[in-house]
Amino acid sequence: MKHNFGAGPCILPQEVFKDAAAAVLDFNGLSILEVSHRSADFVKVMEEARENVKKALNVPEGYTVLFLQGGASLGFLISAYNFAGKNKKAGYVNTGTWSTKAVKEGKNAGLEVIEIASSEDKGFNYIPELNDIPEDLDFIHYTSNNTIAGTQFKSIPETNIPLICDMSSDIFSQPIDVSKFDLIYAGAQKNLGPAGSTLYIVKDSVLGKSTLDIPTYLDLQVHAKKDSMFNTPPVFSVYVANLNLKYMIKNGGVDAIAKRNEEKAELLYNEIDNNPNFEGTTEVKDRSLMNVTFRLTDDSKKERFDQLWNDGNIVGLKGHRSVGGYRASMYNALEIESVKALVEIMKAL
Template sequence: MKKHNFSAGPCILPQEVLKKASEAVINFNNLDLSLIEISHRSADFVAVMEHAKDLVLELLDLKDKGYSALFLQGGASLEFLMVPYNLLPEGGKAGYLDTGTWSSKAIKEAKLLGDIEVIASSKDANYNYIPKNYAIPSDLAYVHCTSNNTIFGTQIKNFPKTDTLLVCDMSSDIFSRKLDFSQFDLIYAGAQKNMGPAGTTLVVVKDEILGKTGRKIPSMLDYQVHIAKDSMFNTPAVFPVYVSMLTLEWLKSLGGIEAIEKINEEKANILYQEIDTNPLFQGVAKKEDRSNMNVTFILTDESKKEKFDSTWKAAGISGINGHRSVGGYRASIYNAMPLESVQVLVNIMKAL
């Protein structure tokens, strides 16, 4: 039976990407060697890394605009610490939007290195909305936000306007919608939502903002070190980088971010329409802040839960149980999720 993978992450990947990746694990580039056993400094893998970085900048329309793309390790969680190490001066202050679990974790790590001001928070309503109409202090080294909140199903539609540096954790909606990416000075994203398997993290940073904190930064946490070594200061996560490259090639072949955004909007619209018109379901996030990647909803009649759960499981649906902090259900509809799978879920909801 075909499985419909709504998992929040690690998440669904395009079938053609999985096929190419599996072939490369056996025999990469007709070398009669596996991708995961060749030297990361071989010409074959260096070409993979360079192509992956080029695709990132091309798709984000940041090529030749003074940005570097990096594939690092440690997940987005390590970036919670790397960002202040590289951008927060000794004695400096940074501002954070607190819109969910991951932004609160980023705040916790940043507080280890300096004065962190939470400039707005939606914690008061269990993060079911994005704060608005907040003031941004003028004495900040940077402002940090999280573009999409995987657990709570919210997404920033209008980003902070600031005269200082703007940093964004885009782990769960990178490459999913058209934005002016040049408004950000630093973007980071774990691969395991919209790019590839867990194990590598994308960082896109404006070169000119680095090296200005006066800090002594450990080598593994220094973006300038990784830029100078072309993301190979230490052995990179070869397989996740390769799969990310394949996924970015797939996205480019579809027509890039502009094309996938239209598909993502269609998927989200049909699912939210069912949630809004079917009295048995109710959305969790405020309508104006709903995510097009993670759709959170609950049953209004718990007596229907057993039937609903057994029906979607029988249909081959996987991964739609909500996070424990929210409850209910969460359908993650990342770039590689086919419209057909969303329609299967909607049909089950209609028939309940």
């Protein structure tokens, strides 16, 4: 058994893997890889997946759920285009690599972009305070969890300005109040399913209100009117996401997942804090439950530690190439036994 701490694509429950594998061979007489996205069988899957998102996150009335493509990287641009208002001015919270990319796409959409808060001054190792927010912003955009830096927002920013969040790496990991957001988007490949689909949860009242001329494919209203079927959807990714959503709901939902995630994080952070060979790389109050970043206090032990965790069937522990060190990504499906295995190896160093 390998213990997968990779930052993405995510691991999924074994039951989901088995059901997905079976559907590759037989999905009502065809392979799920060849079934028409217009067939009644798949239309039912798409409808179920969208409803299961609403059920899992308690999405209130007045929101549309979409499964599109392009990952969060396209979402950076889609969000800017669809939420441009009369001022064509947007506020971004810059907490790392992905929010930096979002800032760039906001500018590419022709908006005046204001970084209303940033943690770049300390290498993105903390979540900045949001103070003195301009009142003439069309929207505020932030990234809830920063996979590379290992930080995470612990509360939703309080604002009367339309709020957009890229939740690619922590959606479904804990309960959220969807009503506080005008748009949530998330690549599937961390906690939802295979890479290929991107989840959007958008407030209906904002659709079609942009002051920009939006390219057709980037217009969320177009996709909402077509029930995520404007073009051929990522059939297999949506199918597996739906399997995973059903598994989550059946096994206690997001509340139960959040409890397990907290237990896993506490176990690993306790070892980092109490083992003199290691130190965390982020502010304690802003530590991510999904991506635990740490480093050795003595680099001369690197070869030994790398040998230990490789021999221990652990994969994906290297930190992002831009920051180095180590990163243990602990998405929903990672079992606590894998965290225990890593902790034992850390104790053995």
